[in-house]
Amino acid sequence: MNESILIVEDEPEFAALLERWISQAGYRPSIARTGHEALRMFYEQYPDLLVLDASLPGLDGWQVIERVREFSRVPIGISSPTWTSIVSVCATWRSTSHRRSSGS
C-alpha cells in the first residue's frame, strides 16, 4: 500500500494543490485545516509523513510538532511561504524514503 502523507494547511487553495502533487507522485494525501484537526487525524491515521505550515490558526505548527514528537518519530516537513520550498520538502523526503526502502 502506498505511503500516506498528512498535509496541514489552512489555505484551501494550497492544500488542494499539494494534494494534487502528492497523489500524482503516487502517495495517499489527506488534509487537515487546523492544528487540532491535524492531531486528531494523526491519531486516527498514523501517516508516514507529516507536512505542515508553521503558522496555523489556533494550535500552530510548532505546537503540533511538540505534541506529535511526544510519541512518534514520524518524518515531518515544514512547508514554507513559497511554493517551491513546499515541493522540495516533499521531494527530499521521497528520495530518502526510496533509499531507505532499497536498504541503503
Add this chain to the structure above:
Amino acid sequence: MRLARSPPWRVGIRALRANQVVAFAQRRFRATSPPRALEQLREGFVATVSHELRTPLALIRGYTDTILHLHLEPGEQRQYLERIDHATERLTTLVQEILDIAHLQADPLTLECAPASFASLVARLRGDLAATGNDHRLVAKIPDGLPLVNVDATRIAQVLENLVSNALKYAQTETSIVIGASVSDDWLTATVDDEGVGIPESDRALVLEPFHRGRNARESSIQGTGLGLYICRRLVEAHGGKLRLADRTDGCSGTRVSFTLPLVVAEAGP
C-alpha cells in the same frame, strides 16, 4: 530527522521581506506622518504583506508549476489558469492601492478640479460595471437638475467605484446598491446604500484608517486589504468634504456610506 525549532531559511525570508516593506513605508511616509502613524503603517504593511501579497504570488507560482510539470486534463488546465487570473487580480488591486496611498501622502495632493455632473459620474460607473455584468444591481436615485460639483472627476469616479465594488463584494448576490444625492448649502451629499454584512458601530472609525477591516469582514472569507475606505476618505477630504459610515436610514440591514462634495460656487457679479 533532527528538528530545528526555527529553520534559518524561514527566518531569513521573513526578515528580508519585512525590512524591504518597512524601508518602502519609511521612504513614502517619513516626510508627512507623525511617528505613531508611521509605526501603524509599518505594522500594517508587514501584516498585509505576509498574507495579501505573499499568498497570491505563491498561488500563481504553484498553479504555474502544476500546469508546467503535471499531466493535466484540458479542463483542469483551464481551471488552474482561471485561478492564476484570480490571484493576479488580487495582486493588481493591492499594488494599485499601495500606489494610491503613496500618491495620497504627497504633500500637497494635486487635484485637477473642474465643474462636473454627479449624475454623469454615476452613469460612467454604470458603464464600467456593465463589463462585469453587475450594472443591473446599481440603482441611481439622483434628482434631476442637481447643480454641478467642483471636483477632480477621475478621483471622485475612483471613490464611487471603490465604494460600489465594496458594496458588491459584501452584499448578497442580486441585492441592489443604491446611489443617492441631495444638496444643502454649498455641498452635495452623495450616499451609497448596500444590503451587505454592515460595519459594526465600534469598528466604523477604525475602518477609515489604513489596513483596518471590520471584525465581521475579517472573520468572513471575503478578501480585502483594509485600504479601500481609507483611500476614499482621504480623496474626499482632499476636496474639503467628509466621508461617514452609518446604518441605512430605511431600516434595511447593510451600510450607508455618505460623502460630501463642494458645489461649483457662482462667481460674484460685477
